[in-house]
Amino acid sequence: MVKILSFANFKGGVGKTSTTALTSWALAAKGYKVLAIDFDAQANLTSLLLKTKASGSENAIITIDRSLMSAINENIPINEIAISITDNLDLVPTAVDFSMYPRYLDKMFNSEIEKVSFFKNALGSFKDKYDFIFIDVPPTLSLQNDTAFYACDDIVVVLQTQERSMAGAEAFIQYLQNTLINEFESSVDVLGILPVLSKRNAQVDAEILEAAKQEFGEENIFRNTITIMERIKRMDMTGITANNNDRWDNKVHESFSLVADELIARLNSVKEG
């Protein structure tokens, strides 16, 4: 059964897109079929994954013919515009035209529930071809993101401890509860909170982690955390690199492999419980 997920927070720049890309990569490397959907008109995920594809192919520049918005406008099934990035990992690319998406929803639908459920329905026809679908969203609370979260089974809240962003995470979870779950009767769950640690300021990291355990319950915090790694920043330029002889590449992929394992374990324990 496919699982549809989003790494989210309404705070910007906390690592949502990098985490989405590297966790997708890790799951694909483990043999799962993964689709990453870029739901942000900034198109950072598209850029990162197209660079990743380009670095592994002969023609170094890869451009897209069809964006997510064009597929929606032309009523083309979204999977038909997916691009293969590596074995088992596909991307639904987006472009700046995705900024028209809220207007599309307003034009096409009258009721709030029709708008909110649009994207879930759009995924309906092909989603079972994948084991995991990740939707990478911009840092906003908006109808646009509501349509992504409504399509999700689970959301992982990304919490950057360095930023003292606890309040943001709390507000975000409140929002999901009040809007999606209570108002729209979505069945989406918060699978857990994934800390991104700075390590440069271990004291602040430890304080925020402790506060998060108090606030959300220790069992809801991922045990496998992500640290700030310079190599991840470099991947913005190079695409995802995975040179087995490079210890920094290895360190990045080891971290996300553990996060991917924990994600699977958490999904299985939800299913059993």
Ligand SMILES: Nc1ncnc2c1ncn2[C@@H]1O[C@H](COP(=O)(O)OP(=O)(O)OP(=O)(O)O)[C@@H](O)[C@H]1O
């Ligand atoms: N674990 C990490 N270590 C070091 N740098 C990271 C890490 N995760 C993300 N970054 C870098 O931080 C910047 C912001 O990350 P990213 O784009 O993933 O955040 P985001 O939450 O998706 O941002 P936005 O809210 O704009 O969508 C990028 O330059 C990225 O390379």
Ligand SMILES: [Mg+2]
């Ligand atoms: Mg992003």
